[in-house]
Amino acid sequence: MNTKIKEENLTTLIELWEKGERIVEEIYIACEICNKKYWINAWDFLWNYAYLYIYESYKPEATLSICYNDGSQMLYGKGIILMINKIFWDQWYDCEEARAFFIAHELMHVFLGHLNLPPYLSPTDLNIVADMTIHEILKIPECVLKRAKPVTAEEFFAQFGIKAKKGETFEYYLNLYMSIKKEFENIISSIEKYAKGEISQKEIERTIENSRFSKKIKEVFKEHAEKRKEQEELKDKIIDKIIDKIENDLEKRGEKLDKETRERLKRKLKNKFEPIPSDIHEKLAKSGGAGLEEALRKAGIHPGATISLIYYDWKEIFKNIIGYGIGHAERIRYTWLRPWKKTGVPPGIIPAPPPKVGIVFDVSGSMTEVADDIAAALRELFRQYQDMAEFWVVECDVKVQKGPYQITAGWTSFYTPATEGGTELNPGIRELNRYGPFDVFILATDGDVFEPLIERPITNVLVALYPPDYYVSLKKYYPDIYEIVVKTEMKIKVG
Numbered sequence: 170m171n172t173k174i175k176e177e178n179l180t181t182l183i184e185l186w187e188k189g190e191r192i193v194e195e196i197y198i199a200c201e202i203c204n205k206k207y208w209i210n211a212w213d214f215l216w217n218y219a220y221l222y223i224y225e226s227y228k229p230e231a232t233l234s235i236c237y238n239d240g241s242q243m244l245y246g247k248g249i250i251l252m253i254n255k256i257f258w259d260q261w262y263d264c265e266e267a268r269a270f271f272i273a274h275e276l277m278h279v280f281l282g283h284l285n286l287p288p289y290l291s292p293t294d295l296n297i298v299a300d301m302t303i304h305e306i307l308k309i310p311e312c313v314l315k316r317a318k319p320v321t322a323e324e325f326f327a328q329f330g331i332k333a334k335k336g337e338t339f340e341y342y343l344n345l346y347m348s349i350k351k352e353f354e355n356i357i358s359s360i361e362k363y364a365k366g367e368i369s370q371k372e373i374e375r376t377i378e379n380s381r382f383s384k385k386i387k388e389v390f391k392e393h394a395e396k397r398k399e400q401e402e403l404k405d406k407i408i409d410k411i412i413d414k415i416e417n418d419l420e421k422r423g424e425k426l427d428k429e430t431r432e433r434l435k436r437k438l439k440n441k442f443e444p445i446p447s448d449i450h451e452k453l454a455k456s457g458g459a460g461l462e463e464a465l466r467k468a469g470i471h472p473g474a475t476i477s478l479i480y481y482d483w484k485e486i487f488k489n490i491i492g493y494g495i496g497h498a499e500r501i502r503y504t505w506l507r508p509w510k511k512t513g514v515p516p517g518i519i520p521a522p523p524p525k526v527g528i529v530f531d532v533s534g535s536m537t538e539v540a541d542d543i544a545a546a547l548r549e550l551f552r553q554y555q556d557m558a559e560f561w562v563v564e565c566d567v568k569v570q571k572g573p574y575q576i577t578a579g580w581t582s583f584y585t586p587a588t589e590g591g592t593e594l595n596p597g598i599r600e601l602n603r604y605g606p607f608d609v610f611i612l613a614t615d616g617d618v619f620e621p622l623i624e625r626p627i628t629n630v631l632v633a634l635y636p637p638d639y640y641v642s643l644k645k646y647y648p649d650i651y652e653i654v655v656k657t658e659m660k661i662k663v664g
């Protein structure tokens with residue numbers, strides 16, 4: 170690939186491998202093992218044909234993934250991208266074989282043509298089947314089997330009592346998988362019909378009996394059908410009672426409920442009742458089978474991850490980091506108590522101060538374009554953590570224009586004077602620091618500052634939010650800052 174990636178378009182959550190981190194060396198070692206164990210010349214392939222991106226995510230499902238990026242309006246150029254979540258990678262520090270296996274797994278997706286799969290199937294469906302196919306070919310190392318449960322075709326279909334033929338093609342497994350998925354959904358919808366009295370008990374039993382599921386799973390379905398029916402009947406009884414009461418009240422006033430109105434009321438009330446959450450998945454899992462994706466989830470993580478469509482949204486990364494900072498603070502505060510002057514609580518009870526998020530917002534011209542997006546994200550976060558965290562804001566250009574103030578329920582957006590040019594962030598940071606320490610400290614700016622940043626935000630997690638078109642990185646002042654470019658999103662398409 171000779172498409173060059175423009176560095177200013179990258180968020181630094183994602184780091185280029187040329188930066189020579191320790192992880193690159195580890196990847197090299199893993200590739201060497203790949204070569205010996207699986208006859209895959211992984212390093213050569215990666216070096217010549219793929220981009221490698223290392224990022225950090227605390228989401229458990231973020232592992233390794235490979236994809237083809239068509240290059241439209243994005244962080245990356247065109248080409249194959251191997252994405253590695255450093256957090257996940259580091260968890261396997263004691264098993265080089267596992268890392269080699271993960272890389273081999275991802276490259277197998279390329280070699281087996283999984284990046285050109287039919288677009289009408291969901292990413293989950295594709296991933297399940299693609300992974301099963303790969304695990305029939307690659308021998309899964311012991312250390313992986315001990316800690317993770319990769320999806321194998323044999324085990325997967327055995328749960329449903331269906332025999333899979335070993336060594337078949339991807340298409341074969343895909344058809345098999347899609348057919349049991351369809352059957353599963355059909356049975357669930359038949360049970361709903363049965364519960365509503367649209368089909369008879371004989372009919373539902375026959376449907377379940379004729380399915381291809383194992384005997385154990387059929388039993389669970391039958392039991393579930395009866396439960397659902399009972400629920401519906403109970404619902405009817407309750408509704409009848411409510412309507413009786415309404416009729417009585419009306420009668421006292423000399424009025425009467427006509428038949429049509431009664432029926433309409435009954436339907437209306439019935440729709441108001443939420444169906445009781447079904448425990449069928451849990452039951453199925455216990456009986457040895459499970460509802461497809463549910464079965465996979467219950468089986469624990471499986472190496473290799475999402476192929477096909479990956480949606481990467483700045484807001485998601487941003488919220489993730491805030492959530493991480495707040496969650497982290499919650500954990501620390503559990504053991505760290507200090508008196509909080511503001512509350513008049515009974516003696517002996519010492520509430521811990523809530524986690525704090527601070528934001529210095531640069532109101533200079535270049536930020537107007539993203540002000541509303543950032544404000545919207547903050548409003549969402551405020552709603553989400555309303556009772557848990559405080560959000561503090563200071564707005565500045567060449568001097569502090571507004572704040573520090575606390576975001577409240579009525580807060581809408583930043584004050585945006587039409588000032589041109591540069592910014593001074595030091596006073597803003599200094600002012601906000603007086604309300605710290607913060608669990609997350611955000612600098613929303615284009616980074617075009619008059620004075621070098623000498624103030625250090627007092628925080629555990631430092632985040633930069635930049636406008637998309639032009640910004641100057643703050644990394645030189647704060648090497649540990651998480652940099653996020655607002656409005657960037659990428660869709661990585663398969664095939």
Ligand SMILES: [Zn+2]
Binds near residue numbers: 274299300
């Ligand atoms: Zn995979």
